[in-house]
Amino acid sequence: MALDIFEKIKANRGPIGQHAKGVHGYFTFPKLEGELGRKMTFRGKECLIWSINNYLGLANHPEVRKADADSAAKWGMAYPMGARMMTGQTSEHEALEAELSDFVSKEDTILLNFGYQGMLSAIDCLVDRKDVIVYDSESHACIIDGVRLHAGKRFVFQHNDMASFDKQMERATRLVEETGGGIMVISEGVFGMAGDQGMLKEIVEFRKSGKYNFRLFIDDAHGFGTMGKTGAGTGEEQGCQDGIDILFGTFAKSMASIGAFISSTEDVVEYLRYNMRSQMFAKSLPMPLVVGARKRLELLRTQPELKANLWKISNALQKGFKEAGFNLGRTNSPVTPVFLSGTLAEASNITFDLRENYAIFCSIVVYPVVPKDVIMLRIIPTSTHTMEDVEYTLETFKKILTKLKDGVYRTDAIAQVETDSLGSAKFKLDNI
Numbered sequence: 001m002a003l004d005i006f007e008k009i010k011a012n013r014g015p016i017g018q019h020a021k022g023v024h025g026y027f028t029f030p031k032l033e034g035e036l037g038r039k040m041t042f043r044g045k046e047c048l049i050w051s052i053n054n055y056l057g058l059a060n061h062p063e064v065r066k067a068d069a070d071s072a073a074k075w076g077m078a079y080p081m082g083a084r085m086m087t088g089q090t091s092e093h094e095a096l097e098a099e100l101s102d103f104v105s106k107e108d109t110i111l112l113n114f115g116y117q118g119m120l121s122a123i124d125c126l127v128d129r130k131d132v133i134v135y136d137s138e139s140h141a142c143i144i145d146g147v148r149l150h151a152g153k154r155f156v157f158q159h160n161d162m163a164s165f166d167k168q169m170e171r172a173t174r175l176v177e178e179t180g181g182g183i184m185v186i187s188e189g190v191f192g193m194a195g196d197q198g199m200l201k202e203i204v205e206f207r208k209s210g211k212y213n214f215r216l217f218i219d220d221a222h223g224f225g226t227m228g229k230t231g232a233g234t235g236e237e238q239g240c241q242d243g244i245d246i247l248f249g250t251f252a253k254s255m256a257s258i259g260a261f262i263s264s265t266e267d268v269v270e271y272l273r274y275n276m277r278s279q280m281f282a283k284s285l286p287m288p289l290v291v292g293a294r295k296r297l298e299l300l301r302t303q304p305e306l307k308a309n310l311w312k313i314s315n316a317l318q319k320g321f322k323e324a325g326f327n328l329g330r331t332n333s334p335v336t337p338v339f340l341s342g343t344l345a346e347a348s349n350i351t352f353d354l355r356e357n358y359a360i361f362c363s364i365v366v367y368p369v370v371p372k373d374v375i376m377l378r379i380i381p382t383s384t385h386t387m388e389d390v391e392y393t394l395e396t397f398k399k400i401l402t403k404l405k406d407g408v409y410r411t412d413a414i415a416q417v418e419t420d421s422l423g424s425a426k427f428k429l430d431n432i
C-alpha cells in the first residue's frame, strides 16, 4: 500500500517545523503590532524593533501613506485584472518601469508581482539545458530554487571565493564548449543574512579580462536603495553597474511594499515579457502597488537624507559593536549580524531576555542557517532609528554577552511557550 502523505508529514516536520509546538507565536510567527517603525508592540509590550527591512523608513512616510491611500481609493485593489500580456497593462506600470530603468541605468525593466517567484522564473526562462549556471553557495532561496528548475548543469562556487569561482568557470566553460550553450553567473549584491557584498567587481573583471564568456545576473534585494551614491545598488557602490547584465531588485525592503523588478537590455526584457511564466500566467500588480512604488522611488531619489541616516545609524552601531569586541563577521552593508557562540537553547533564552527584560526585538538565526553552536542575532538598522536607540542597544548587548559568558542562559531545553488560562502564549524560564 502506498504511504499516506499526511502520515509522512506528521512524522517529519522539517528543520524548523520540528520545534513549532514550543516556539510558534514567539520565536516564529511573532506578531508585531502598531505602526511600522522603530518602536512596535510585541505581546503587549513596546519594543525597539531591529528586524524589519524598512531600511529607508518609507513604510510609514506620510507621503507614501497618502499615495497608497489615495490610489487605493481611486483604483481599488483589483485593477488591472489579468496578466500584463492579456488585460493587465497600464500606463502607470509602464511609467514605473521607465523610472526604474532610468534610476538603475539600464535600458529597460519588467515588473514582477513577487520577487521570489520572479527571480526563480527569470532563471528558468533565461537558460536551457545546454546552458550552465555558476552561482554563489550562499545564494538566497529564490536563486537556489531557480537553479533547481534548471534542466542543465549547475556549478556552485564557495561563497565570495574567487579561486573557487575561477575553478567552476573553467569547468563550466569546458562543458559549454561541448553542449554549445552559454554560462549564466548568479550572485547577490548584498547577502541579506551576513551583510557582506558579493564580489561583483571581481566577477566583472573576469569577463573584462576575456578569460571567460558569461552573463551576470545579480539579485540586489538588499542593495537597492541602500548602496551606492544614489542608492542604485551594489553595482553603483562598487563602480561596476555596467557589468551587471541582469539586475533584480525587490520592493519588499527599501521600498517597503511588495513587488519587484528586473532591469536589463531592451532585448532581454522583451524576451522576459514574452517568455517568463510567473508573469505571463499571473495577475498584474494592482494599481496601488504601482502608484505607491512610483512615490517610493521618487522619495528614494529625492531625499538622500533617508539613506544618509540609515548609514549614520549603521556605522555607529557597527563601530560600537566592534569596539565592544563583538564579532560582526564580514558585513559591509547596513545588515548587522552579531555572532555569538552558544547552543540553540541559549539562543532562545537570549532572545527571550532581550524581548522581555530589555524590550529589544531582533531576529535570531540558528542552525541550519549558521553552524551548530553559533547564534546570529541579526540587526537591521533603518533611517528611523536614533542614536539613543544605538546607545541603548549596545549597552544591552554588552550585558547579554556577560550573562552568556557567566552561563546565565545555559539550559538544556529551548525556552518553551506555555499557554495561560487566556490561551495566549507565555514563556517561562527559571534563571532569567
Ligand SMILES: Cc1ncc(COP(=O)(O)O)c(C=O)c1O
Pocket: 114, 115, 116, 117, 119, 140, 142, 188, 192, 219, 221, 222, 250, 251, 252, 258, 259, 260
Ligand atoms: C536576496 C533576496 N532575494 C529575493 C527576495 C525575495 O523578494 P520578495 O520578498 O519580493 O519576494 C528576498 C526577500 O526575502 C531576498 O532577501
